[in-house]
Amino acid sequence: MTELPPALDGLAARSVDALRDAVVRHGKVCYASSLGPESIVLTDMIWMQAPSIEIFTVDTGRLYPQSHELIERLQHRYGRRIKIYSPEATAVESWIERHGINGFRDGREQRLGCCAARKIAPFRRAVAGFSAWVTGIRTDQSASRALARSIEWDDIHRLHKVSPLLDWRDTDVWAYIHARALPYHRLHDAGYPSIGCAPCTRAIQPGDDPRSGRWWWEEGSSRECGLHPRRLDALVTAEP
Numbered sequence: 001m002t003e004l005p006p007a008l009d010g011l012a013a014r015s016v017d018a019l020r021d022a023v024v025r026h027g028k029v030c031y032a033s034s035l036g037p038e039s040i041v042l043t044d045m046i047w048m049q050a051p052s053i054e055i056f057t058v059d060t061g062r063l064y065p066q067s068h069e070l071i072e073r074l075q076h077r078y079g080r081r082i083k084i085y086s087p088e089a090t091a092v093e094s095w096i097e098r099h100g101i102n103g104f105r106d107g108r109e110q111r112l113g114c115c116a117a118r119k120i121a122p123f124r125r126a127v128a129g130f131s132a133w134v135t136g137i138r139t140d141q142s143a144s145r146a147l148a149r150s151i152e153w154d155d156i157h158r159l160h161k162v163s164p165l166l167d168w169r170d171t172d173v174w175a176y177i178h179a180r181a182l183p184y185h186r187l188h189d190a191g192y193p194s195i196g197c198a199p200c201t202r203a204i205q206p207g208d209d210p211r212s213g214r215w216w217w218e219e220g221s222s223r224e225c226g227l228h229p230r231r232l233d234a235l236v237t238a239e240p
């Protein structure tokens, strides 16, 4: 394996330990890949060093073509498949009938409804039967994510939630990607630090909040799709 700079090597080793520890403690573990830069790091760690963790992603039906292309590049590099979950056709058809094809722009309720049908419902099917899921969230990504802990009990999805990159900085993530010459989403080089569905993502200016290109029309939104809900009074409680 490519050598990492010493500081990054220690950080990466701790994250790999956290992944392996999750397997030892929880048995069936899955990783929900967002295809973002953190996902590239975790995919590399999992497929190279903790291969029993199942990697999946949700194809909402509104992703960029570059997202599909990235899935293929990752699969080609490692010779493995990312499991793809899709929304239920009837749920999407019914939502579109009620709100219109791009009705998620009409209000936060409509947007969360679209995310629920296209992302959350397939996610719930994907994690069913697992004891823990891995996420790539980092504390410096947003005020709500700053409250996350490395192992939590996810009371909403009823399984443990493991976040091995919590103390990584954005620069660590990119240093790892470049040191290992890993494939990454082509839109990151075009001003898109955080990428979700195409109609709900746009490029930002240098210095902007990295998540400000997601659902940018919403005032005061937490910029989350519902997978990482968190309030100061903690919706997700720490594991005993």
Ligand code: SF4
Binding pocket: 060, 062, 104, 111, 112, 114, 115, 116, 118, 119, 196, 197, 199, 200, 225
């Ligand atoms: S990000 Fe946008 S298109 Fe994608 S599921 Fe959410 S509201 Fe729908």
